[in-house]
Amino acid sequence: MKFRRGIGNAGYIKSFLICFIPLCTVFGLLMTFLVWDGSSTRLKTVSDEQKFNLEKSLSELQEKIGNVVSDLLILSESLSLDATFDGTSSFARLGEEYVLFSQRRMVYDQIRFIDNDGKETVRVNYGGGVPYIVPGRDLQDKADRPYFRLVAGAPRGTVYISGIDLNRELGEIERPIKPVIRLSAPVFDRLGDxxxxxxxxxxxxPLFDDVLAPLAAGHAQPFVLDQEGNWIRGGNREENWSMVLGDDPASIVDRYSEGWENIRLGLQSFQTENGLFTVQKLGVADMFMMRDSSRSLSVLLSDDAEASSRLNLYIGARVAPDVLDALLWPQRSMMVTISIAFIVLIAVGSAAFAWTRQRQLADSFDARLSSQVLKVSKNSVVVTDKAGIIKTVNPGFTAMTGYLPTEAVGQPLSFLRAARENTENLDDILMAARSNGIWEGEVRNRRKSGDFFYSNVVVSAIGNENGEAVSFVEMGVDISHHMENAKELWRLANHDALTGLPNRPLFEDRLEVACAHAEKEGHMIAVLYIDLDAFKPVNDRYGHEVGDVVLTTVGQRITNTVRHGDTVSRLGGDEFAIIVSDIKNPEEADWVSQKVTAAIQRKIETDGITIKISASIGISIFPNDSRDVATLFGFADSAMSQQKRTRKSIEEREQRTAH
Known part of the structure; x- marks a missing residue:
């Protein structure tokens, strides 16, 4: 096929602009929107990261703090206390155990045992990182404190929890300040008193450090507020705990009023002019409910009005506006880079479109003519490129294969091909068509339904003006019906019409192949020649229909007795033969003969008639008896005849003896 000449630069430029300008306009509008939307997308990503970090930290915090209730219950039910109450141990010994316990846990500022009168009996302080027992002269009366007063008469399984507060000693706030949460539980002796x-x-x-550290790592400013918005962590130094330490409490409202309003509304992530906030409300009482579900606990909360305001906390982080902008700009820069890259791609694509369009205009007449030829042809016509990729198909192709044009175009021509023998592969076919201009032959294809069919195809190479093959045309005719007829004729010619078993010619052919294979591999094979005894009286007495049933049944029984790879043949009349492949010794052939004899001798029931028949079997072994196929077969026949004569002689002798 030759390309038309005369494509001018003006036509090429026009086609280029027709493609380039609209695409650039649409892409420009799209990228403008994406640049505008990009910051929102990145903002959501940053927000999700902050929420994930916060939720993960709170989850880990809850797992750790759940152990606190367990520690409290362990201490309140320890055997050491029982021993102390029984007089077998002392409170001094109990204090030493509390020191060891404090060293292992390192999270308790104080561990105390208070007697029924509200007086501290044992107290261990965690001072300077080293736990120590407070001497008796410094022990205090705590009878009026909520953690004693509310629990002293409470039943077993009661846990008291205070709000977060600063530790006080002798009524004064301890310096440096120590934020603490107080927990208590009643203690009973063995008698339940x-x-x-x-x-x-x-x-x-330490708990706040664990939960706030991941947030601070993300360039955010973490904070902790009480339920009134007062600073506990995250404010300036003079603002933290100012509601307890100073006369002029400082709260988040003073700096981020809009942020506090959103927090009070329950928003967990939001943006204001002061930055991006991520907040979650955490109930102190809820934290301590992480416990063994098999135990039932009664939780008492502090009745101290001031401390109760810190039973519920707001924990979160703020990303400042300047930090947030720094996080968003990389996304915008990437959008600019992508825009430039896509404009270059649009230009390249427009140039390719212009070149293709001009080729299409030049080839329009030839294309219309080819299209019309494809439509009117009833045979399958497939046009491919030089690599064998399908470019177009005609209705005849769809009618033959079941594939629509949209399913076939773009596929290699080989996708139709099925596994086949004695047929050149697609590369060989295309190479022959390039060399000779045409290739003709039969191929085995596969329809969309999965069925196989045979097609007689002619593949022609279509060249350009330089004589180079640029495409191929395959025209095919479905010859499956003829091939099926040929297969059926072969089957009829090589199989017994009654039993369906291979006939004598096919048996002799397979015996030739089996002997050649055994010769090459060094194996032995056995030939069993079988003749039914007294079969003629069955036909004479019951008729040929019953005789046919007997022959069919015998053939099926022999087939079921031998291995799948062995050949069973009906030679004619009442004679059968078996090729037993790959045997190790002649005794194995005798064993097969005995099995076949036993199978044949079983009773045959048909139309209310019971027939019992026997058989004479002769055996020959390759290569022991002969390496010649005809001679080997003759030996088996002779052995069968000798067995039949011997059996007949024995029967006659037995009859004479009986008379």
Missing amino acids: HQGVIVLNLRAT
């Missing part, structure tokens, strides 16, 4: 209260002062600072 109240003996006092166990109190733990949990240091809150």
Whole structure:
């Protein structure tokens, strides 16, 4: 096929602009929107990261703090307390155990045992990172404190929890300040009588450090607020705990009023002019509910109005506006880079379109003519490129294969081909068509339904003006019906019409192949020649229909007895033969003969008639008896005849003896 000449630069430029300008306009509008939307997308990503970090930290915090209740219950029910109450141990010994416990946990500022009168009996302080027992002269009366007063008469399984507060000693706030959460539980002796209260002062600072550290790592400013918005962590130094330490409490409202309003509304992530906020409300009481579900606990909350305001906390982080902008700009820069790259791609694509369009205009007449030829042809016509990729198909192709044009175009021509023998592969076919201009032959294809069919095809190479093959045309005719007829004729010619078993010619052919294979591999094979005894009286007495049933049944029984790879043949009349491949010794052939004899001798039931028949079997072994196929077969026949004569002689002798 020759290309038309005369494509001018003006036509090429026009086609280029027709494609380039609209695409650039649409892409420009799209990228403008994406640049505008990009910051929102990135903002959501940053927000999701902050929420994930916060949720993960709070989850880990809850797992850790769940152990605190377990520690409290362990201490309140320890055997050491029972031993102390029984007099077998001492409170001094109990204090030493509390020191060891404090060393292992390192999260408790104080561990105390208070007797029923509210007096501290044992107290261990965690001072300077080293736990120590407070001497008796410094022990205090705590009878008026909520953690004793509310628990002293409470039943077993009661846990008291205070709000977060600063630790006080002798009524004064301890310096440096120590935020703590106080937990207590009643203590009972073996008889179930109240003996006092166990109190733990949990240091809150390490817990806050654990939950806020991941947020601070993301360039955010973490904070902790009480339920009134007062600073506990995250404010300036003079603002933190100012509601307890100073006369002029500082809260988040003073700096981020809009942010506090959103927090009070329950928003967990939001943006204001002060930056991006991520906040989650955390109930102190809820934190301590992480416990063994098999135990039922009664939780008492502090009745101290001031401390109760810190039972519920707001924990979160703020990303400042300047930090947020720095996080968003990389996304915008990437959008600019992508825009430039896509404009270059649009230009390249427009140039390709212009070149293709001009070729299409030049070839329009030839294309219309070819299209008309494809439509009117009833045979299958497939046009491919030089690599064998399908470019177009005609209705005849769809009618023959079941594939629509949209399913075939773009596929290699080989996708139709099925596994086949004695047929050149697609590369060989295309190479022959390039060399000779045409290739003709039969191929085995596969329809869309999965059925195989045979097609007689002619593949022609279509060249350009330089004589180079640029495409191929395959025209095909479905010859499956003829091939099926040929297969059926072959089957009829090589199989017994009654039993369906291979006939004598096919048996002799397979015996030739089996002997050649055995010769090459060094194996032995056995030939079993079978003749039914007294079969003629069956036909004479019951008729040929019953005789046919007997022959069919015998053939099926022999087939079921031998291996799948062995050949069973009906030679004619009442004679059968077997090729037993790959045997190790002649005794194996005798064993097969005995099995076949036993199978044949079983009774045959048909139309209310019971027939019992026997058989004479002769055996020959390749290569022991002969390496010649005809001679080997003759040996088996002779062996069968000798067995039949011997059996007949024995039967006659037995009859004479009986008379």
